[in-house]
Amino acid sequence: MSDKTITSEKELLAALSKPDSDAAIVRKERLRQKGFKMVMAVGGAALGLTMVAIPFCLPAARRICVPYVPATPVQINNIIQCLKTHSKPQGKIIDLGSGDGRVCFACAKEGYKATGVELNSVLWLWSTFLKYTRGFRSNTTFKRRNLFKENLGDYDAVTVFGAPTLMQALEPKVAKECTEATKLVVCRYPFLKWSPNYTYGNGIDCVWVYHKPFIANQTLPAMYLDLVEFADHPLHPSNQPELDKSKHLKDVTDSIEKSEDAIQQNVQRDLNSPFEHKNERAQMR
Ligand SMILES: C[S@@+](CC[C@H](N)C(=O)[O-])C[C@H]1O[C@@H](n2cnc3c(N)ncnc32)[C@H](O)[C@@H]1O
Known part of the structure; x- marks a missing residue:
């Protein structure tokens, strides 16, 4: 795809219907993989934090509630x-x-x-x-x-x-x-x-x-x-x-x-x- 600025709907349709060059396909694939890795990293960190936090929050739901407070x-x-x-x-x-x-x-x-x-x-x-x-x-x-x-x-x-x-x-x-x-x-x-x-x-x-x-x-x-x-x-x-x-x-x-x-x-x-x-x-x- 060329770097020419698209100014009308017609030009946009024409650009989309053109097949991608090999370089553009590689660039797109790299971008997709990078995005996937970022989503996995953020999701993994969020999941990890949740897994660590759950045992600390659970006492609040128990009848006998004893939170973690370390002895001085x-x-x-x-x-x-x-x-x-x-x-x-x-x-x-x-x-x-x-x-x-x-x-x-x-x-x-x-x-x-x-x-x-x-x-x-x-x-x-x-x-x-x-x-x-x-x-x-x-x-x-x-x-x-x-x-x-x-x-x-x-x-x-x-x-x-x-x-x-x-x-x-x-x-x-x-x-x-x-x-x-x-x-x-x-x-x-x-x-x-x-x-x-x-x-x-x-x-x-x-x-x-x-x-x-x-x-x-x-x-x-x-x-x-x-x-x-x-x-x-x-x-x-x-x-x-x-x-x-x-x-x-x-x-x-x-x-x-x-x-x-x-x-x-x-x-x-x-x-x-x-x-x-x-x-x-x-x-x-
Ligand atoms: C106030 S903290 C004291 C921690 C440690 N003994 C200290 O002095 O640093 C109380 C601990 O009891 C744990 N706990 C609460 N209910 C419990 C239960 N039914 N069985 C085993 N541990 C429990 C909590 O997870 C928490 O870590």
Whole structure:
């Protein structure tokens, strides 16, 4: 086809009816292939992004909604301090909803055997990739499964960074499966119906330790009081007019003091004689 400008309908029809030269056919074919490749690349990227995004959006559609929020270094440090103080040295730990595996890796560095269960397939794949690339092959295991299908009684300690509805749903499972030796180290949202045996840290970095026999709460922990889904909970103050609030406050203060003392002693002991402390742990095994 010539490069002459087409000015009328007649000229256009004439140009279209003329057969293409070989060069024009090649040029057109190249253009078609380029267009196809671009459509495939954009479509592939969009599909890939959607596939990665779906597992992160799905929690919003679940009854028990627990989005992925990674633990901060301070939270992880608090979890580790609690485990070192209250749980069996080098024991078996399970992180419920293990995300990218950061809690499991931190536990593995301290000598624990850590298992992570995670529903999100992208996070599970990523944690498995990190396990092999960062040298945690022998002391971490990651399972892509629903945490409610895992028997908690098989572990010395259970760590969980959950959400309000998850903590409530976990209570019957924990009560049934955990033994007196199982330590529960809970981050960000505490259990609703139990008081922690120990508390460590403050605000969003707070970590609570629970074990059997559980201490019954007299009222819901403060952070649940403003959540509408817990307004009907039997421990909500509006449903129990005769609550002895001053006793409850004293119990909570006592448990915080006890916990801080224990952790302080542990840190001091580590600083003073790390070698002795290691020996003591080895004997406990
Ligand atoms: C708040 S994140 C905590 C992640 C990780 N433990 C950390 O501290 O970095 C909660 C995780 O639980 C996962 N999750 C939610 N429901 C679950 C279920 N039923 N079974 C297994 N994992 C679940 C989410 O996909 C998310 O990765």
